[in-house]
Each structure stands twice: as C-alpha cells, then as structure tokens.
Amino acid sequence: MGERTETSARVNSQRESSDGGVPPVNDAGFARWLADRAGQILLQVRDEMGFADGKALKAAGDKAAHHLMRAELARWRPADAVLSEEDDHARDAWLEGENTTVRPERLSSSRVWIIDPLDGTREFSEEGRADWAVHVALWTADCSSPSCLSAGAVAMPAQHRTIATDHSPAYPPLPLNAAIGGPIRIAASRTRPPAFVTALAEEIGAELVPMGSAGVKIAAVINGDADAYVHAGGQYEWDSAAPVAVALATGLHASRIDGSELKYNEADPKLPDLVVCRKDLAPRLLAALQRHLPSE
Numbered sequence: 001m002g003e004r005t006e007t008s009a010r011v012n013s014q015r016e017s018s019d020g021g022v023p024p025v026n027d028a029g030f031a032r033w034l035a036d037r038a039g040q041i042l043l044q045v046r047d048e049m050g051f052a053d054g055k056a057l058k059a060a061g062d063k064a065a066h067h068l069m070r071a072e073l074a075r076w077r078p079a080d081a082v083l084s085e086e087d088d089h090a091r092d093a094w095l096e097g098e099n100t101t102v103r104p105e106r107l108s109s110s111r112v113w114i115i116d117p118l119d120g121t122r123e124f125s126e127e128g129r130a131d132w133a134v135h136v137a138l139w140t141a142d143c144s145s146p147s148c149l150s151a152g153a154v155a156m157p158a159q160h161r162t163i164a165t166d167h168s169p170a171y172p173p174l175p176l177n178a179a180i181g182g183p184i185r186i187a188a189s190r191t192r193p194p195a196f197v198t199a200l201a202e203e204i205g206a207e208l209v210p211m212g213s214a215g216v217k218i219a220a221v222i223n224g225d226a227d228a229y230v231h232a233g234g235q236y237e238w239d240s241a242a243p244v245a246v247a248l249a250t251g252l253h254a255s256r257i258d259g260s261e262l263k264y265n266e267a268d269p270k271l272p273d274l275v276v277c278r279k280d281l282a283p284r285l286l287a288a289l290q291r292h293l294p295s296e
C-alpha cells in the first residue's frame with residue numbers, strides 16, 4: 001500500500017469510528033450538522049495528505065466526504081432518497097435495468113437530499129485557498145415554492161463558517177459603494193466563467209470578482225461581499241441547490257439567467273446557469289442578461 005493510500009485509509013477508518021453524536025431532528029439543523037461533519041473530514045484529509053499531489057487530494061476529499069454523508073443519511077434519514085455528485089450514475093436521467101431503462105428512485109420519492117460533498121474541488125487542492133464548500137439541500141415534493149428546497153446548508157470549513165436555513169442569514173445591507181453609485185461586483189468562476197460575462201460587466205459598469213465554488217460565491221452575495229453571482233455554460237443541481245436554498249430563505253433573488261425558476265430533482269440534473277443577487281438589482285441584471293443569453 002502506498003503512503004498516500006495508507007493516509008487515505010487511516011482518515012477513512014478514523015472517520016468511521018468517530019461519532020458525531022445525535023444530529024438535530026429538524027431537517028435544516030440536520031443539514032447544517034451534516035455539512036459541518038463532512039467539512040471536518042475534508043480539513044483532516046487536507047492536513048493528512050498535504051498538497052504535493054493535487055489529483056490524489058481531490059479524489060480523497062470527494063470520496064471521504066461522500067462516504068460520510070451517504071452513511072449518515074442512511075443512518076438518520078433512511079427513508080429519504082439521495083442525489084450526490086459522487087454517485088456513479090448521478091448525471092444519468094435514466095438508469096440501465098436488466099433489459100430496459102429505469103427511472104432513478106429519487107424521481108418517485110417525496111424527499112430527496114441533493115448533496116455536493118466537495119464544491120470547488122480544484123480550490124480544495126490548492127494550498128492556502130479557502131473557497132471550497134460542502135453542500136446539503138433537501139428537496140420535498142410537498143412544497144410551496146417552485147424550487148421545492150425546504151432546507152439547505154453550505155459549510156465553508158476553511159473559513160470556519162456555515163450558512164444554513166435553520167438560522168437564515170440577514171438580508172445583505174445595501175453596500176456603501178452601491179449607495180454612492182460605485183461598480184456592481186459580480187462573482188464569477190475563476191476557471192470557467194460564462195463566455196459573455198466580461199461583456200456583460202462592461203455594459204453595466206460592473207467589476208468581476210473571480211472565486212471558486214458556487215456555494216462560496218452565493219455566500220459572498222449573502223454576506224454582501226459581492227452584489228451578484230452569474231454563471232452559465234454548465235453546472236448540475238448539486239452545485240447550486242444548497243446555497244440557493246439559503247439565498248431564497250434570506251430573501252435574495254435566485255433564478256435561471258433568462259429569469260425563469262430554478263427547479264430541482266428533475267429527471268436530468270443539469271442546471272447549467274443561474275443568477276443570484278439582491279432583489280433591487282435583479283430587474284437591471286436580468287435585462288442586461290437578456291442581451292447576452294447564449295443561443296440554444
């Protein structure tokens with residue numbers, strides 16, 4: 001067994017033997033508890049493995065967080081379905097049965113946990129970076145909003161910070177630079193920003209704030225460190241479900257870039273674009289986005 005595999009095996013066995021106690025009964029508290037537990041494991045994996053082999057670190061982080069979350073969900077919410085980025089067939093709308101294709105179980109479940117065990121995987125593997133997160137969201141069939149997200153938590157372990165719908169953060173105050181007519185700050189992917197985002201920013205006099213992880217970018221909007229998060233060109237439900245749950249609970253605007261609703265637990269989990277921003281900014285940003293929508 002190589003040194004790195006040994007480290008990963010040791011982290012796994014410590015994880016399995018460590019007891020996180022009894023989690024909160026309510027779903028939002030449970031989401032926070034689960035995201036925090038996975039976050040602790042991820043910090044441990046980073047400490048144990050170091051940054052010499054980024055690829056191995058990413059793989060070990062994804063795996064450790066996924067296994068822990070799957071195990072705790074099976075233990076504490078056994079009747080619920082789970083959609084995790086790290087499941088083998090997570091991206092498939094249909095699964096191969098014996099002689100036919102079958103629908104994934106989650107499509108007939110009334111409660112589905114949509115989880116991204118490690119969002120911002122690239123940044124997780126880079127020393128000194130804190131822009132990575134753990135996402136836990138609960139989709140329920142019985143709901144009153146189009147997204148049907150009834151709980152969500154985003155842990156940012158390297159920032160020692162977790163936001164969740166059990167104690168929804170306060171609506172962000174109008175930042176001073178917005179009040180005095182300063183530039184809007186748009187958070188965008190540091191490695192895969194939408195093709196149109198530079199032109200969009202120029203058109204509305206905005207400045208771009210590159211960072212990793214969809215969860216961290218939406219947390220920046222919730223926090224008031226950015227005014228908006230704009231993404232297009234590809235993403236999946238697990239990349240946005242948890243932070244969108246918190247953003248909506250906070251009272252922010254969250255939609256597709258054409259203004260339509262974000263929907264979760266769809267047969268095809270692709271959810272390639274979104275915009276999250278303060279409500280006062282939404283009409284202006286959506287109007288500008290209309291002029292930049294990628295042609296289908």
Ligand SMILES: Nc1ncnc2c1ncn2[C@@H]1O[C@H](COP(=O)(O)O)[C@@H](OP(=O)(O)O)[C@H]1O
Nearest residue numbers: 118119120121189192212213214233234235239
């Ligand atoms: N064009 C694209 N296609 C598919 N996934 C994308 C994407 N752009 C961003 N993502 C995913 O969205 C998440 C946030 O991306 P970014 O950090 O670039 O803003 C990342 O999730 P993971 O880290 O869970 O893979 C990344 O893989």
Ligand SMILES: [Mg+2]
Nearest residue numbers: 116119120239
């Ligand atoms: Mg992700």
